[in-house]
Amino acid sequence: MSIEFIHLEHIYSKGTPFEHSALENVNLNIESGKFIGLIGQTGSGKSTLIQHMNGLLKPTQGTVVIDGLDLSDKNTKIKEVRQRVGLVFQYPEHQLFEETVEKDIAFGPGNLGLKKDEINSRVKEAMDTVGIDYEEFKDKSPFELSGGQMRRVAIAGVIAMRPDVLILDEPTAGLDPRGREEILNQIKSMHSKHKMTVILVSHSMEDIAKYTDQIIVMYRGKIKLYDTPENIFKEAQLLEEIGLAVPQVTQLMRRLKKIDPLINESVFTVEAAKAEIISMVRRRKDV
Amino acid sequence: MTKVITVDEVSYSYKNDEEENTALDKVSLHINQGEFLAIIGHNGSGKSTLAKLINGIIMPTEGDIHVFGLNTKDENTIWDIRQQAGMVFQNPDNQIVATIVEEDVAFGPENLGIPSDEIRKRVDWALDIVEMSEYKNQKPHQLSGGQKQRIAIAGILAMKPKCIILDEPTAMLDPSGRRDVMKTIKRLNKEENMTIVHITHYMDEIVDADRVVVMEHGTVVMEGKPRQIFSQIEELKKLRLDVPQITELAYELNKEGIDLDRDILTVDEMVAKLCQ
Numbered sequence: 001m002s003i004e005f006i007h008l009e010h011i012y013s014k015g016t017p018f019e020h021s022a023l024e025n026v027n028l029n030i031e032s033g034k035f036i037g038l039i040g041q042t043g044s045g046k047s048t049l050i051q052h053m054n055g056l057l058k059p060t061q062g063t064v065v066i067d068g069l070d071l072s073d074k075n076t077k078i079k080e081v082r083q084r085v086g087l088v089f090q091y092p093e094h095q096l097f098e099e100t101v102e103k104d105i106a107f108g109p110g111n112l113g114l115k116k117d118e119i120n121s122r123v124k125e126a127m128d129t130v131g132i133d134y135e136e137f138k139d140k141s142p143f144e145l146s147g148g149q150m151r152r153v154a155i156a157g158v159i160a161m162r163p164d165v166l167i168l169d170e171p172t173a174g175l176d177p178r179g180r181e182e183i184l185n186q187i188k189s190m191h192s193k194h195k196m197t198v199i200l201v202s203h204s205m206e207d208i209a210k211y212t213d214q215i216i217v218m219y220r221g222k223i224k225l226y227d228t229p230e231n232i233f234k235e236a237q238l239l240e241e242i243g244l245a246v247p248q249v250t251q252l253m254r255r256l257k258k259i260d261p262l263i264n265e266s267v268f269t270v271e272a273a274k275a276e277i278i279s280m281v282r283r284r285k286d287v
Numbered sequence: 288m289t290k291v292i293t294v295d296e297v298s299y300s301y302k303n304d305e306e307e308n309t310a311l312d313k314v315s316l317h318i319n320q321g322e323f324l325a326i327i328g329h330n331g332s333g334k335s336t337l338a339k340l341i342n343g344i345i346m347p348t349e350g351d352i353h354v355f356g357l358n359t360k361d362e363n364t365i366w367d368i369r370q371q372a373g374m375v376f377q378n379p380d381n382q383i384v385a386t387i388v389e390e391d392v393a394f395g396p397e398n399l400g401i402p403s404d405e406i407r408k409r410v411d412w413a414l415d416i417v418e419m420s421e422y423k424n425q426k427p428h429q430l431s432g433g434q435k436q437r438i439a440i441a442g443i444l445a446m447k448p449k450c451i452i453l454d455e456p457t458a459m460l461d462p463s464g465r466r467d468v469m470k471t472i473k474r475l476n477k478e479e480n481m482t483i484v485h486i487t488h489y490m491d492e493i494v495d496a497d498r499v500v501v502m503e504h505g506t507v508v509m510e511g512k513p514r515q516i517f518s519q520i521e522e523l524k525k526l527r528l529d530v531p532q533i534t535e536l537a538y539e540l541n542k543e544g545i546d547l548d549r550d551i552l553t554v555d556e557m558v559a560k561l562c563q
Binding site: 040041042043090091146147148170173174175176177178179180203205206243244245247248249251252255256259270271273274277278280281 | 328329330331377378431432433455458459460461462463464465488490491527528529531532533535536539540543545554557558561562
């Protein structure tokens with residue numbers, strides 16, 4: 001499912017003293033089936049942008065086209081779009097409300113008017129995807145769980161809707177490193193399995209570098225860069241100027257390049273850095 | 288060294304639907320005057336429980352905690368403890384109460400019944416330390432996450448504590464917000480001689496700590512200088528923790544026969560070692 005923004009502009013509280021322009025002339029085309037990273041400082045417009053992707057916010061100007069459907073067209077059924085574009089907000093565990101884990105996850109699919117068997121199989125599948133054991137947890141109250149477990153249950157509630165596009169706003173904030181890795185690996189495998197489009201908003205450059213095919217960099221309501229991780233993290237200076245960073249190993253590579261010009265500086269994983277350093281050490285020995 | 292906080296054989300358990308849960312299990316620990324202590328551990332390991340116990344938000348089921356010589360179980364002195372050991376939480380939005388920055392910072396000292404000219408001085412001083420003076424007349428909701436968190440820290444500082452306990456203060460912040468908050472915390476420790484207890488998941492934030500405590504299943508499982516802790520990569524991985532990318536890289540390179548110290552923590556150190 002593709003997402004297209006044409007000359008998108010969003011102004012909050014237009015015509016009042018609190019008028020604030022959050023998005024300016026955003027043109028963007030997200031192809032179906034990609035894993036996209038969305039980064040930018042607090043206040044750069046990331047959340048405003050993603051809320052346009054399922055019609056929660058309407059553009060002040062410009063057009064949003066989801067899978068060929070113009071959201072501003074009166075004939076477009078927004079409800080159907082929302083069923084296909086799943087949005088996981090920051091701290092989604094605050095939205096848990098049902099008596100049991102099973103009921104909470106079943107709430108969304110139930111609203112789709114699905115049959116009981118279908119709902120049940122979706123709940124099981126969603127719980128499996130987020131690594132929460134069905135038998136052990138289905139009858140527990142979501143409020144008895146640990147923070148990390150609650151987060152997973154909340155994400156499962158969105159996954160159970162089987163969206164074509166899954167948007168996650170900082171899904172791992174406050175989780176420990178292993179929990180972070182588990183959730184992101186599960187999302188990644190779901191992405192590969194169902195050819196789902198995933199949009200991941202994160203402040204962790206390491207995570208963004210590791211999981212995404214393409215990265216959107218936002219700055220002051222505009223798209224500053226939209227490219228592959230290789231090309232994005234080449235722009236270390238620009239990223240730092242706009243309040244972002246490059247992964248630690250990329251910083252290292254940039255420093256080493258000053259000593260050994262043959263070093264490839266567009267490296268952002270530990271494995272790739274390891275290979276680069278091994279060949280650098282060999283070169284230095286040969287000298 | 289003076290011990291300012293002592294945790295002595297402390298357990299904490301709570302009942303959940305008839306089930307007894309032990310969050311802390313006979314933990315003994317002390318924190319020295321002026322120390323920068325970092326606490327790490329995965330979700331549910333007992334870090335936040337420990338922080339809340341120190342601040343007297345919850346009481347030990349067994350054992351005693353003394354903060355500046357005062358027992359947290361003593362109701363008569365609990366407000367002294369909370370004033371001397373201030374606490375900063377993860378989400379800045381939950382900690383800001385006023386509609387103007389300087390009024391928010393003044394909230395704590397006002398509650399302590401401090402004279403208004405003294406409050407004025409304290410607010411200006413606290414905002415200056417966190418480098419937010421120029422925002423004093425702004426509305427907190429218009430600030431970035433990192434700025435709001437620094438306002439929350441200023442609010443604690445204005446109560447003139449001797450110790451600040453920070454429970455994942457950077458979890459919600461973007462990289463520049465994290466940098467600014469960490470800079471503020473380190474400055475408080477170095478320049479104001481404030482005792483710091485910093486709870487975090489970000490391993491790169493504890494590289495400069497004096498001492499690191501690793502928690503697991505409500506107990507302290509490792510304790511030592513950052514280098515000692517990080518050199519035990521396999522142990523940490525078993526505990527569901529991580530090391531900074533650079534330390535992991537050094538470990539991997541070592542396995543490939545490249546002779547590097549296992550306790551490299553920063554980009555600078557790695558560059559220096561590789562270019563010897």
